[in-house]
Amino acid sequence: MRITKNQTTTRTLADLYRSLGRQQVVTITYLKPGETEPTVRTIEIMELRTTSVTISKTGQVKGGDIEVIAMCRLRQERREFHLSGILAYTLHRIGYILTPPQNTTYERPAPQPADDAQALFLYELARDKDDADYRPRRKLVQSETSLAA
Numbered sequence: 001m002r003i004t005k006n007q008t009t010t011r012t013l014a015d016l017y018r019s020l021g022r023q024q025v026v027t028i029t030y031l032k033p034g035e036t037e038p039t040v041r042t043i044e045i046m047e048l049r050t051t052s053v054t055i056s057k058t059g060q061v062k063g064g065d066i067e068v069i070a071m072c073r074l075r076q077e078r079r080e081f082h083l084s085g086i087l088a089y090t091l092h093r094i095g096y097i098l099t100p101p102q103n104t105t106y107e108r109p110a111p112q113p114a115d116d117a118q119a120l121f122l123y124e125l126a127r128d129k130d131d132a133d134y135r136p137r138r139k140l141v142q143s144e145t146s147l148a149a
Helices: 009-022 116-129
Strands: 022-029 039-050 066-072 077-082 086-095
Touching: 009 022, 009 039, 009 066, 009 086, 039 077
Parallel strands: none
Antiparallel strands: 022 039, 022 086, 039 066, 066 077
16 A cells, blocks of 8 residues: 555656556545545546646636546446545556446537528528438449449
8 A cells, every 4th residue: 555645746646657557456545525534445547637727816726636537446437536635545456347438429510501592502401301311322432433424
């Protein structure tokens, strides 16, 4: 067990990055903000990242903390832990067994029409549902010359 107050943050991060690269489990003793009793969690680290930094009007810097994004074996779900809340940790040789959740895909919204003529054209296509969802019955190949005008 390594106690984080007895070593530098760089050393703690190096150990956590090493376990992430090797996909090995880490057991942490974690103190949630605002609580007095620490909890022990066995986690599978997915990502280490920093929070965004904001500067208030008075010049105080907020954010920039390091977060550990991991799968918690107790809850079997994705959790976020702040590096400053980790009191102690143990590196294991046990491999990952939990499946992380799939990333959601971003769908780009339809582009807005550049002029009124194009807007009218898209409006008419949207009115007629048969034409709006038109897809060719077969794959069109560039080398096929029978479709040439």
